[in-house]
Structures are given as structure tokens and as C-alpha cells.
Amino acid sequence: MNEYKNLTLQGLWHNNPALVQLLGLCPLLAVTATVTNAMGLGFATLLVLVGSNVTVSLVRNWVPAEIRIPVFVMIIAAFVTVVQLLMNAYLYGLYQALGIFIPLIVTNCAIIGRAEAYASKNPAPQAAFDGLMMGLGFTLVLMVLGGMREIIGNGTLFDGAELLLGNWATSLRIELFSVDYPLLLAILPPGAFIGMGFLIALKNVIDRRREARQHQPAKEVTRARVTAQ
Amino acid sequence: MSFRIAPSPHGHVQRATSDVMRWVVLALLPGVIVQLVFFGWGVLFQLVLAISTAYVCEALCVQARDRAAWPVLKDNTALVTASLLALSIPPLTPWWVIVIGVIFAIVVVKHVYGGVGQNIFNPAMAGYVLLLVSFPVQMTSWLPPMQLSQYSLGLWDSLHVILFEFTPDGYSVEQLRTSVDGITMATPLDSAKTDLSLGYTASEALQKPIFSDFAGLGWQWLNLAYLAGGLLLIKLRIISWHIPLGLLLGLCVPALLQVAFAPDTSIGPLIHALSGATMLGAFFIATDPVSAATSNRGRLYFGLLIGVLVFLIRTWGGYPDAIAFAVLLANMCVPVIDKYTKPTAYGHRRES
Numbered sequence: 398m399n400e401y402k403n404l405t406l407q408g409l410w411h412n413n414p415a416l417v418q419l420l421g422l423c424p425l426l427a428v429t430a431t432v433t434n435a436m437g438l439g440f441a442t443l444l445v446l447v448g449s450n451v452t453v454s455l456v457r458n459w460v461p462a463e464i465r466i467p468v469f470v471m472i473i474a475a476f477v478t479v480v481q482l483l484m485n486a487y488l489y490g491l492y493q494a495l496g497i498f499i500p501l502i503v504t505n506c507a508i509i510g511r512a513e514a515y516a517s518k519n520p521a522p523q524a525a526f527d528g529l530m531m532g533l534g535f536t537l538v539l540m541v542l543g544g545m546r547e548i549i550g551n552g553t554l555f556d557g558a559e560l561l562l563g564n565w566a567t568s569l570r571i572e573l574f575s576v577d578y579p580l581l582l583a584i585l586p587p588g589a590f591i592g593m594g595f596l597i598a599l600k601n602v603i604d605r606r607r608e609a610r611q612h613q614p615a616k617e618v619t620r621a622r623v624t625a626q
Numbered sequence: 627m628s629f630r631i632a633p634s635p636h637g638h639v640q641r642a643t644s645d646v647m648r649w650v651v652l653a654l655l656p657g658v659i660v661q662l663v664f665f666g667w668g669v670l671f672q673l674v675l676a677i678s679t680a681y682v683c684e685a686l687c688v689q690a691r692d693r694a695a696w697p698v699l700k701d702n703t704a705l706v707t708a709s710l711l712a713l714s715i716p717p718l719t720p721w722w723v724i725v726i727g728v729i730f731a732i733v734v735v736k737h738v739y740g741g742v743g744q745n746i747f748n749p750a751m752a753g754y755v756l757l758l759v760s761f762p763v764q765m766t767s768w769l770p771p772m773q774l775s776q777y778s779l780g781l782w783d784s785l786h787v788i789l790f791e792f793t794p795d796g797y798s799v800e801q802l803r804t805s806v807d808g809i810t811m812a813t814p815l816d817s818a819k820t821d822l823s824l825g826y827t828a829s830e831a832l833q834k835p836i837f838s839d840f841a842g843l844g845w846q847w848l849n850l851a852y853l854a855g856g857l858l859l860i861k862l863r864i865i866s867w868h869i870p871l872g873l874l875l876g877l878c879v880p881a882l883l884q885v886a887f888a889p890d891t892s893i894g895p896l897i898h899a900l901s902g903a904t905m906l907g908a909f910f911i912a913t914d915p916v917s918a919a920t921s922n923r924g925r926l927y928f929g930l931l932i933g934v935l936v937f938l939i940r941t942w943g944g945y946p947d948a949i950a951f952a953v954l955l956a957n958m959c960v961p962v963i964d965k966y967t968k969p970t971a972y973g974h975r976r977e978s
Contacts, residue, residue, distance in 0.1 A: 580726070582760040591734070 401526055408530025415538035415593075416600050420507035424498045425539060426589035430550070433557045435543030437491045439536025441480050441499060443529070446508050448476040450528030453516040460517075469512045470503070477503045490560035507535060538596065545592050550583035552576050641864075643742070646915075647702030649864050653855035654709055654910065660851040661713065664771040664844035667784040668717025672724055673709060675788075679728040680708035687737035703742050707731055710750035710911055714903055714950070715757065716768045718779075718787045718799050723764050727753040747957045748917045751950040758950065767799050768813045770836070771844030777802055814842030815902045816946040818893045827890040832897075841900035849905040856909025868925035869918060869932075870908040874899060876933020884941070891941075898937065907932070907949035917957045924960075924967035931963075932956045 414420050421442070429435045452472045460468050481499045484492040492499065502508070511531050516524040547553055552574040558566040582588050661669045684704045688695045711727055731753030739745045758765045772778070779802070783793045792798055812820065814836050821831035836843050859865045877898050884892035898904065903911070912918065912932050919928040932952045939948030970976045 578761055578764070580760045581762075582756050585759065587759070 400523060404523065404527050405530050408527065408532075408534045409537070410534070410600075413534040413538060413600075414507035414510075414531050415535050416597055418507065418510065420510055421505040421535065422593075424501060424505060425535075425542070426586060426593065428495055428498050429539055429543040429546055429589055429592075430584050431547045431556050432540055432543040432554060433491070433561050434494055435539035436536065437484075437488070437561050438495055438498060438502075439532070439539040441484065441495075442502055442505060442508070443532030443536055444480050445473065445476045445502055446511060446532040446535075447525055447528040448479075449473045449508055449512055450516040450524040451521050452476075453512040454519060454521045454524035457517045465517065466509070466513070469509055469517075473508050473512070474503050488561060490557075494557070494560060507531065542589065542592050542596060545596075546583045546588055548573060550579050550581070550588065552579075643701045643703065646864055647706050649859065649862060650706050650910065651702065651709060653859045653864075654713070654852075656855050657848060657852040657906065658709075658713065660848050661717075664848060665717045665769055666772065666779050667781045668719075668769075668779075668788060669713070671721075671785055671788050672712040672715060672717060672719065675721055676708035676712035676724050676728050677705060679725050680704040680732050683729055683732040684737075687733055687741075691737065691741070693741070698742065701742060703736075704732060707736070707749045707753075710906075711753050713906065714750070714754050715765060718767065718769060718784065718802065719764050720791055721788050723757055723761055726760075727757045730756045743916050745916055746960070748911060748914045748953050751911060751953045754950045755954060758945075764799075766816070767803060768816075769799075769803055812836070813902065813946065814845055814897065815893075815940065818897070819940070819946045822891060822893075828892055828894075829890075832893065837897075841897045845902070846900045849900040852905035852909060856905060859909060859913075865909065865913040865915075866922060866925060868922050869913045869929040872926040872929020872931075873908040873912055873933040873936075874904075874929075876930040876935075877904065877937050878933075880934060880937045898940070902940075902947035903949040904936070907936075907953065911949060912953055912956070917960065919960050919963045919967065921964065921967045921969050923969070924963045927963050927967060928956055928960065931959060 408414075412418060415422070415425055424438055424442070428438045449469070449472050453469055456468070456472075477500060480502070481492075484495075484499060511528060515527045519527070544554060547556060552572060554571040554573065555566070555569040558569045562569070580588075583592070658669065658673070681699065681704060684699060685695055688698045708728055708731075711731060712724060715724060715727070731749040735747055735749040735752040736742070736745045777793075777797065779787070779793070783795075786792070786794050787799060787802070793802070817834050817836055818828075818831045821834070822828065839846060841849075856865075856870060860867050860870070878895035881892060881895035881898045885894050908929070912929060919925050932949075935952035935955055936948045939945060939951060943951075945951065
């Protein structure tokens with residue numbers, strides 16, 4: 398299989414950072430109360446992941462193995478600072494909504510995990526692509542979880558999208574149903590844990606179905622009637 | 627005459643799950659009747675709503691899991707779960723609250739974990755916590771006991787409030803909660819907690835009309851009725867005495883100490899034991915055979931843990947009553963309790 402196709406499959410499905418590796422759960426659970434927040438944090442993580450993967454891959458031959466972790470962390474921290482300052486400058490509303498979880502991207506194990514497991518052993522183009530796919534996989538899970546929690550908790554989708562996409566995005570807001578009393582549990586952290594559990598279960602079910610379909614024994618053609626000669 | 631040799635355990639009482647659960651429901655009846663007397667017809671409608679929702683959910687789940695429906699439906703566990711949840715929520719809560727709670731309890735807490743005997747959390751209490759966290763206003767709108775209430779609610783009035791949130795005369799639950807002198811009434815525990823947090827001493831806090839009897843008007847008889855039902859269950863050996871005793875000790879001993887050392891901040895062990903959901907929790911909720919500890923010594927510790935947690939949350943926590951939270955926290959500790967209280971088999975030496 399082509400290396401890039403393999404990376405895509407790994408990042409989006411088979412080795413998805415959120416659903417399979419279960420890395421970076423802290424931001425995943427903390428900021429997914431709405432799709433907008435989830436998307437904002439997902440893209441921030443994606444940018445950091447691509448940047449750090451490329452840089453780590455470029456310097457991999459000069460970094461002694463003994464001190465590689467501190468070096469990787471410094472690289473990641475530098476990119477997080479860049480992203481944080483950019484968001485502060487251009488997406489101030491979202492910056493305030495995400496709060497401490499932007500600087501906390503540094504501690505997202507998914508990023509240092511990719512730096513250590515892939516980028517430090519592979520050339521830059523592949524590393525960049527790996528970062529992109531892992532970041533996309535992470536962002537998609539964040540968005541699905543955010544969507545679930547927003548629908549169940551508030552009955553809306555894309556509430557506050559203008560914080561991320563500019564003023565035209567106010568028209569994106571969809572009100573599926575209006576509730577007098579929101580189901581607070583879905584918006585609070587326990588809802589994130591329960592939703593995450595269901596997403597992982599769903600992925601396992603899909604995997605098992607597919608496996609069962611592939612391993613179906615080939616139908617043996619048996620003779621309907623065997624008569625003695 | 628033939629002597630059949632059967633392997634152990636040589637139990638003489640062979641009760642099926644459905645019998646056990648039926649007895650639990652029967653033992654709830656005195657409490658249900660007292661609750662009806664003091665809090666009106668709403669209790670009955672909540673029970674009907676909860677039980678019918680529970681059976682529908684149970685049937686759908688069993689169907690989805692490809693199991694035989696009949697044995698699961700007739701084992702009465704859904705009946706117990708639904709009754710406990712319906713009895714723990716305020717009687718005039720809107721209908722969708724209890725429906726959401728029962729769906730969560732049966733589908734997520736019970737069947738997702740594998741159905742009867744597999745759930746690690748007490749389904750009724752997990753449902754209750756979901757509701758309390760999600761709908762704090764509805765879940766704390768307890769009416770005052772009938773004799774303190776300004777309005778009397780008939781059968782039709784109660785049903786109307788549950789379905790449409792207003793009586794036919796247009797009173798909301800909030801208005802119904804006011805007493806004769808126009809003050810919104812709280813439960814005994816709620817009222818005491820609020821007063822203590824406002825800086826009143828305990829003796830001042832207990833001057834409220836809700837405390838005009840020995841341990842909270844209405845609530846004391848409710849708890850005594852559940853105590854009677856619980857003692858019946860112990861007498862019939864449906865439940866063992868370890869969990870209730872542990873729970874009551876864990877709650878009352880710290881309360882006694884508080885009376886001795888800080889009398890102004892303590893509402894005393896009697897009110898602790900006969901208010902809120904103490905007796906319902908001690909005899910019916912904490913004794914859930916699936917999610918509780920399994921050995922007798924373990925059960926004692928399990929009960930003690932719940933009691934102490936209830937005392938701590940009631941005294942210093944954010945909620946006036948705490949049975950549900952305490953039971954769920956103790957459910958999480960069950961594997962540890964079971965590990966360290968494993969009884970030694972006969973003939974083996976205790977490891978040390």
C-alpha cells in the first residue's frame with residue numbers, strides 16, 4: 398500500500414488519536430460543548446501537529462537520543478505559542494472561549510506521541526502528512542462529539558460559529574429544537590465522557606462488522622444429494 | 627428413600643430474582659402509602675409513568691440485544707429501579723423528567739453494561755444524579771407536606787401539573803410550594819442547610835414550622851414507614867442487615883460527635899436518620915444486590931462508607947441530601963472493598 402494512503406487510513410480511522418490511542422482526552426473532553434469550540438481547538442491542534450512534525454523530522458538527525466524529549470517539547474511549545482498569539486490577534490472571541498486549553502495543547506500527548514513515534518524516524522514530507530492526517534482525525538472526533546453534545550444539550554448546531562469564521566457565519570446557526578430546560582449533563586464534563594464512550598463503542602462495532610464481513614468463509618459448494626453409484 | 631448428594635452451596639431458600647424483587651416492591655408499599663398521604667397523588671402518577679417507561683425501555687433493549695424478552699421482563703428488576711427513581715423525585719415534577727431519568731437508568735446504566743447483574747452502578751441512583759445535575763430546579767421543587775400547604779391538590783390537579791406544569795386554576799409548582807404564610811417551603815434538610823449557612827445556630831434553624839414534630843413534618847413518618855418495610859426485608863432475609871446498619875452507623879456516629887463538639891452547627895442524628903432519603907437509601911437503594919459489595923464484612927464497610935459520605939456531603943457539601951452521590955461513589959469503591967474483604971475459605975489460613 399502506498400505510504401500516504403496508509404498514513405491517511407491510520408490517522409483518520411485505524412489509529413485515530415482520540416478514538417484508538419485515547420490521547421489528548423483532556424482538551425477533547427473539556428472544550429467540546431459546542432461544535433465551534435471543538436473546531437477551533439481541533440484546527441489549533443492540527444496546525445501545531447503539522448508544524449512540530451515537520452520541525453522534528455528536519456532536526457531528527459542532529460538531536461541526541463538522550464535529550465530528544467525536552468527538545469521536542471520545546472519545539473511544540475514554540476508552535477503552541479505561535480498559534481496562541483495568532484488566535485489572540487485574529488480570533489479573540491474564540492480565544493477567550495477556549496481559554497487555558499490553547500496553551501494546554503503543549504501537554505497534548507497526541508502531539509508528542511506523533512513526534513516521537515513517527516516524525517523522529519521519517520523524512521519531512523511524510524511527517525507533515527502524518528501530522529495533517531492525525532490532526533484531521535482528532536479534529537473530526539472533536540467535531541462529532543461537540544455536535545452530539547450541542548444537539549442533546551442545547552438543540553442547536555454551530556452556535557457561535559462567528560467566533561471562528563467571521564460575521565457571515567451567524568447564519569450557520571441551526572436550531573433543531575428549542576428547549577426550556579437544557580439537558581445540562583450533556584454540556585457538563587460527564588456528558589463528554591459518556592459521549593466519548595459511545596463514540597468508541599460505535600467505532601468498535603463498525604470495525605467488528607467489517608471484520609466479520611471480510612472473514613466470512615467462502616461458500617463451499619456442496620452437492621445437494623449424494624447418491625451411491 | 628434416597629439421599630441426593632448435591633454440591634455446595636446448600637441453600638435452603640431458593641428464591642428467584644423475580645421473587646426477591648417482588649418482595650422489595652411489596653416492602654416499599656408502606657412508604658408509598660405514607661408518601662401519598664403527605665405529598666399527594668403526584669407520587670402515584672410518577673410511579674405509573676416510571677414503571678411503564680421502564681418496561682418499554684427494557685423490552686426494546688432486550689429486543690436490540692437479541693435476548694429472550696420474557697425472562698427479562700418478568701424478573702421485576704425494572705419494576706424496582708423505576709419505583710425507586712419515582713419515589714426519590716419530587717411528586718409534581720414534569721412528566722418528561724422521570725421519563726428521561728428512567729430511559730437513562732435502564733438503557734445506559736443497565737443494558738449498556740450488560741443487563742441484569744452486570745451493572746456496576748445502581749441504575750436508579752445514576753438516573754437520579756443525571757436528573758439532579760441536568761434539571762436542578764425541577765428536581766428540588768419538593769412540596770411542603772399537605773398540612774403546611776396552602777393549596778390542596780386533587781387527583782386531576784396533580785395530573786394536570788405533571789403534564790402541563792400548571793394546575794387547571796393556573797398555579798405553577800413554584801406557587802404551590804408556598805406555605806400558608808406565603809413563604810416557599812423547603813424540605814427539612816434543605817431548610818436546615820440554608821439556615822445554617824446563613825449563620826443561624828442549629829436550635830434557631832430547627833424553629834421552622836417544618837420541624838414542628840420530632841424530625842421534620844411528614845418526612846419522619848415517611849422514613850419510619852421505609853424503616854418498617856426495610857425491617858421486613860431483613861426479617862425475610864431478602865437483604866442482610868450489614869449495609870443498612872453500616873449506613874446508619876456511618877451517618878449517625880459522626881452526627882453524634884458533631885452534637886458533642888459543635889452543637890450549634892449540628893441538626894443531630896435523629897434528623898439525619900429520619901429526614902431526606904436516609905431510610906429509603908439504607909434499606910432499599912444501597913442494598914441493591916448487584917452493585918453493592920458481596921461479602922458480609924465488605925457490605926458493612928460499604929454501608930459505613932455511604933453513611934460517612936452522606937454525612938460529609940450533607941454537612942459541608944453543596945447538596946442538602948446526598949444518598950445518590952454517596953451510593954454512586956461507594957459503587958466505584960466496590961471492587962477495592964471486595965478485594966480486601968474476601969472471606970477466607972474453610973480450612974485455609976488467612977493471608978497476612
